[in-house]
Amino acid sequence: MHNKSVAELSRELESGKISSVELTREFLDRIKAEDGQYNSFITVTEDKAMADAKAADEQRAAGQASVWTGVPFAHKDIFCTNGVATTAGSKMLANFVPPYDATVTANFRAAGAVCLGKTNMDEFAMGSSNESSFFGPVTNPWGLSNGQKRVPGGSSGGSAAAIAARLVPAATATDTGGSIRQPAALCGVTGLKPTYGRVSRYGMIAFASSLDQGGTMARTAEDNALMLNVMAGFDPKDSTCVDRAVPDYTATLNEPLKGLRIGLPKEYFSDQLNPAMEQQVRNAVKEYEKLGATVKEVSLPHAKLAIAAYYVIAPAEASANLSRFDGVRYGYRCEDPQDLNDLYTRTRAEGFGGEVKRRILVGTYALSAGYFDAYYLKAQKVRRLIQQDFINAFKEVDVLMSPVSPSPAFVQGEKTSDPVTMYLEDIFTIAVNLAGVPAMSVPAGFVDGLPVGLQIIGNYFEEARLLNAAHQFQQVTDWHQKLPQ
Amino acid sequence: MQWDIVIGLEIHVQLATKTKIFSGSSTAFGAEPNTQASAVDLAMPGTLPVPNEQAFRYAVMFGLAVNAEIGRRSVFDRKNYFYPDLPKGYQTTQLDHPIVGPGFVDVDLADGSSKRVRIHHAHLEEDAGKSLHEDFHGMTGIDLNRAGTPLIEIVTEPDMNSAEEAVAFAKKLHSLVSSIGICDGDMSQGSLRFDVNISLKRKGSDELGTRTETKNLNSFRFMEQAIAHEVERQMDILEDGGRIIQETRLYNGERDESRSMRSKEEANDYRYFPCPDLLPVVIDDAFIESARDLLPELPDERKARFKKRYGLNDYDARLLSDDARMATFFEETASHGKDAKLAANWVLGEFSARLNADDKTVVQAPITGKQLGQLVARIADNTVSSSGAKKVFEALWNGDGGNADAIIEAQGLKQVSDTGALEQMVDEVLAGMPDQVAQYQQETDPKKQKKMLGGFMGPLMKASKGQGNPKLFNEILLKKLNH
Numbered sequence: 019m020h021n022k023s024v025a026e027l028s029r030e031l032e033s034g035k036i037s038s039v040e041l042t043r044e045f046l047d048r049i050k051a052e053d054g055q056y057n058s059f060i061t062v063t064e065d066k067a068m069a070d071a072k073a074a075d076e077q078r079a080a081g082q083a084s085v086w087t088g089v090p091f092a093h094k095d096i097f098c099t100n101g102v103a104t105t106a107g108s109k110m111l112a113n114f115v116p117p118y119d120a121t122v123t124a125n126f127r128a129a130g131a132v133c134l135g136k137t138n139m140d141e142f143a144m145g146s147s148n149e150s151s152f153f154g155p156v157t158n159p160w161g162l163s164n165g166q167k168r169v170p171g172g173s174s175g176g177s178a179a180a181i182a183a184r185l186v187p188a189a190t191a192t193d194t195g196g197s198i199r200q201p202a203a204l205c206g207v208t209g210l211k212p213t214y215g216r217v218s219r220y221g222m223i224a225f226a227s228s229l230d231q232g233g234t235m236a237r238t239a240e241d242n243a244l245m246l247n248v249m250a251g252f253d254p255k256d257s258t259c260v261d262r263a264v265p266d267y268t269a270t271l272n273e274p275l276k277g278l279r280i281g282l283p284k285e286y287f288s289d290q291l292n293p294a295m296e297q298q299v300r301n302a303v304k305e306y307e308k309l310g311a312t313v314k315e316v317s318l319p320h321a322k323l324a325i326a327a328y329y330v331i332a333p334a335e336a337s338a339n340l341s342r343f344d345g346v347r348y349g350y351r352c353e354d355p356q357d358l359n360d361l362y363t364r365t366r367a368e369g370f371g372g373e374v375k376r377r378i379l380v381g382t383y384a385l386s387a388g389y390f391d392a393y394y395l396k397a398q399k400v401r402r403l404i405q406q407d408f409i410n411a412f413k414e415v416d417v418l419m420s421p422v423s424p425s426p427a428f429v430q431g432e433k434t435s436d437p438v439t440m441y442l443e444d445i446f447t448i449a450v451n452l453a454g455v456p457a458m459s460v461p462a463g464f465v466d467g468l469p470v471g472l473q474i475i476g477n478y479f480e481e482a483r484l485l486n487a488a489h490q491f492q493q494v495t496d497w498h499q500k501l502p503q
Numbered sequence: 504m505q506w507d508i509v510i511g512l513e514i515h516v517q518l519a520t521k522t523k524i525f526s527g528s529s530t531a532f533g534a535e536p537n538t539q540a541s542a543v544d545l546a547m548p549g550t551l552p553v554p555n556e557q558a559f560r561y562a563v564m565f566g567l568a569v570n571a572e573i574g575r576r577s578v579f580d581r582k583n584y585f586y587p588d589l590p591k592g593y594q595t596t597q598l599d600h601p602i603v604g605p606g607f608v609d610v611d612l613a614d615g616s617s618k619r620v621r622i623h624h625a626h627l628e629e630d631a632g633k634s635l636h637e638d639f640h641g642m643t644g645i646d647l648n649r650a651g652t653p654l655i656e657i658v659t660e661p662d663m664n665s666a667e668e669a670v671a672f673a674k675k676l677h678s679l680v681s682s683i684g685i686c687d688g689d690m691s692q693g694s695l696r697f698d699v700n701i702s703l704k705r706k707g708s709d710e711l712g713t714r715t716e717t718k719n720l721n722s723f724r725f726m727e728q729a730i731a732h733e734v735e736r737q738m739d740i741l742e743d744g745g746r747i748i749q750e751t752r753l754y755n756g757e758r759d760e761s762r763s764m765r766s767k768e769e770a771n772d773y774r775y776f777p778c779p780d781l782l783p784v785v786i787d788d789a790f791i792e793s794a795r796d797l798l799p800e801l802p803d804e805r806k807a808r809f810k811k812r813y814g815l816n817d818y819d820a821r822l823l824s825d826d827a828r829m830a831t832f833f834e835e836t837a838s839h840g841k842d843a844k845l846a847a848n849w850v851l852g853e854f855s856a857r858l859n860a861d862d863k864t865v866v867q868a869p870i871t872g873k874q875l876g877q878l879v880a881r882i883a884d885n886t887v888s889s890s891g892a893k894k895v896f897e898a899l900w901n902g903d904g905g906n907a908d909a910i911i912e913a914q915g916l917k918q919v920s921d922t923g924a925l926e927q928m929v930d931e932v933l934a935g936m937p938d939q940v941a942q943y944q945q946e947t948d949p950k951k952q953k954k955m956l957g958g959f960m961g962p963l964m965k966a967s968k969g970q971g972n973p974k975l976f977n978e979i980l981l982k983k984l985n986h
Contacts, residue, residue, distance in 0.1 A: 097549075098547075098548065098549045104548070104549075106548070111548065114548065116542075116547065116548065116549070117542070117547075118542050118547070118550075120549055219549075219551060220549065220550070220551050221549040221550070222549050223548040223549045224548075224549065224780075226779075227779035227780050228779035254553065255551060255553060256551050256553075257551065257552065257553050257554065257780065257781055257782055258551075258779075258780065258781075258782060334776060335776075335779050337583075337774075338581050338583055338591075338592070338593050338774075338776070341583060341585065341591060341592020341593055342546040342548070342590060342591050342592050344585060344587075344592060346587050346590075346645065347545055347546070347547075347590065347645075348545075348547065348548075349548075358587065358643075362585055382774065385583070385774035385775075385776055386772055386774060387772045387774075390774075390776070394776060
């Protein structure tokens with residue numbers, strides 16, 4: 019059963035071939051047996067999951083089941099779960115149990131899905147390798163055969179690794195600069211970052227508020243659509259959430275792709291891209307041509323400025339967002355504070371990890387008197403130019419396609435000493451967040467036995483078109499079905 | 504050396520919304536600590552602010568009441584600093600795009616002149632919680648009930664030149680925000696808090712001196728004292744050839760002392776930037792008009808109406824119109840009192856004096872406008888003399904027996920206005936005072952005659968047991984004596 023998709027499991031449950039209790043037990047046993055080598059979970063809520071599974075079976079027996087009733091999944095440990103520890107991968111929140119649900123969490127609960135636990139992540143979603151987690155690095159299920167431990171990408175590396183290792187069929191994730199797409203690509207699973215404002219951010223621990231977006235991760239595009247059906251929608255608790263009708267994302271999965279206009283941004287096929295990776299991406303585009311799509315080169319002239327702008331805006335917002343972690347009301351507090359200043363400085367010095375501190379410092383600097391105009395304001399201007407690039411591109415084409423990451427999963431520790439090399443992991447994903455448009459990562463081949471992702475970028479609120487394109491690709495390819503050895 | 508005093512004010516006004524500016528928690532004052540603090544107010548991870556529409560409406564009402572431009576695109580910014588009663592580590596406020604733009608308030612001064620104080624802007628922001636330093640044995644207690652209470656911070660231009668002007672403006676502002684219903688006006692609960700910026704410059708010079716800011720003055724008396732204190736302090740320094748340091752000061756009203764809180768160099772770099780959790784709020788014409796519809800009559804409008812409708816002079820009209828409750832009381836008195844000017848005299852005279860003496864506000868007064876009006880009507884129609892009326896007022900105030908008529912009746916205060924009876928008394932009194940009558944009639948200086956007339960009034964009032972109408976007595980006397 020653990021190789022089946024959410025859609026398949028839902029049908030198995032509906033047909034009565036298996037109960038949610040049996041299914042949940044099977045996945046929990048797999049986590050117990052196998053997660054020691056991946057460390058993809060921070061918290062496993064076995065008792066709660068079994069109780070929820072039992073309730074789901076009763077609900078199904080009563081004829082009140084939804085597609086999700088009784089289907090196991092996991093939440094990235096950035097979504098607050100009422101009564102269950104929510105850490106954001108940080109020592110600062112290692113002891114934090116929220117008394118409320120994130121809107122996303124509440125939506126899955128209402129749909130009857132069975133949450134098995136909380137997946138590992140880079141601390142406060144800051145990282146591209148899942149090595150900044152206080153709870154230890156996550157190991158990519160791919161590439162283990164040659165004896166080296168590779169990163170799953172980040173920051174949603176726990177969710178991606180858990181899905182790749184068949185420990186859960188689906189998991190929530192978040193994407194601020196590529197945190198869904200890059201780990202999905204590196205772990206060979208399918209992920210979607212929706213349009214900014216499509217999914218509520220309430221109860222999702224903030225990294226950079228104007229960029230953070232909750233999204234979906236599973237093996238198939240269809241499962242991503244099923245997830246988005248649960249997650250998308252207006253939330254009166256989030257002022258940046260958009261009040262706009264939510265389509266049934268599964269309804270258009272089978273639309274033919276004939277006439278789909280694909281644009282290839284020339285800036286994303288640069289010499290920074292591993293040539294073998296490029297070949298895989300171009301092969302994928304050829305598949306689309308076979309399906310009737312047309313392809314042309316387009317330009318995102320300001321894309322090269324995206325990393326620089328992002329590493330001003332995201333840390334600036336983070337520096338304020340993370341001020342609340344002060345040891346006063348919840349979370350970590352240093353031992354024996356001597357006075358207020360000591361409480362603040364030691365709590366934050368001891369509670370935050372290195373990457374988080376680096377970004378708080380960078381953000382604080384960028385907002386400081388005398389630097390604000392040169393950094394923050396300038397970065398916001400660049401951001402508007404980048405948005406305009408995408409608006410212009412979508413006048414010519416329906417979707418953009420590109421690689422997700424410049425190279426496949428790298429070996430743990432390889433890039434931790436050089437933050438800039440690490441930041442360049444997101445070179446193809448970050449502009450999407452600055453513009454706020456939706457984008458997916460779809461498995462599209464292998465290089466040296468490691469998965470390669472195809473990025474499909476859409477216009478604002480065109481998630482259905484992306485899911486349709488990904489689903490049709492998955493009808494003619496089987497990259498997403500491959501199992502790590 | 505002669506100095507000009509330059510004063511500008513910053514006023515924090517708590518808006519009287521039922522719930523907080525970014526959460527659904529109650530804003531009621533006086534609850535047990537932290538019982539009105541939700542996950543949003545506590546800045547729990549992942550929580551987000553949602554703006555309270557009513558706070559915007561109140562802010563727009565204020566803007567309209569001070570003749571201000573309304574900011575059509577209102578943007579919230581984060582003001583970053585660490586403090587235990589500031590849960591998010593930043594205050595959500597407005598820096599570059601406030602909801603209320605430039606406006607003005609005209610203030611009447613005691614000498615009868617009027618002063619225009621310009622409003623620089625007013626912005627919406629959230630209040631912080633409270634740090635409680637007592638009762639925690641060397642630790643600090645944090646109460647977040649107040650955190651997130653909506654405020655408007657009103658910033659004036661430095662247009663005031665004396666403590667008197669500043670206090671007159673502050674009182675006017677207090678009356679304004681109370682009467683339009685956007686603030687409960689209770690200064691003892693911190694509903695209005697004043698920061699005063701003061702500098703001195705050489706008389707007649709255009710060059711402003713260095714200013715200091717004295718923070719958190721929560722009574723008009725302390726404000727007046729604090730300004731006097733700071734002016735004197737700065738004057739002493741300048742006259743000794745010293746320099747004023749730009750700083751924030753705290754004033755202790757009990758001891759009439761002030762001390763430096765922090766200098767400009769020690770000031771925080773607040774690292775303002777637009778709050779990414781809140782989108783810009785666009786205020787359209789319909790919203791502004793709906794706010795305008797909610798505005799009651801403003802004190803200035805009321806004053807003009809009082810002058811026109813009741814024929815009051817400027818001074819009386821102002822005293823009666825500044826406070827909405829006083830104005831209502833007066834209008835009730837006038838409507839029952841037949842003579843509006845007489846009603847005004849009684850409300851501002853006997854009634855106000857009695858409120859002061861008993862330390863009561865208008866709403867706490869034991870008599871109604873109707874009761875006072877009925878009394879005024881009896882004075883106007885000569886049923887009771889003014890001295891008799893004072894006795895009636897006293898009885899009404901003390902709650903002895905219902906209305907003025909009943910008291911006049913019960914205490915026998917009705918004036919005798921029967922001309923025949925009064926003439927008879929005059930004849931009798933004059934017959935008993937032949938020398939004085941002769942003296943009066945021989946006198947040629949009308950001033951002296953007038954004075955001598957008073958000599959007959961005492962015996963006449965005595966003869967009538969105080970119930971003779973003095974006006975009629977006067978007329979009859981003149982008629983008889985001038986024969």
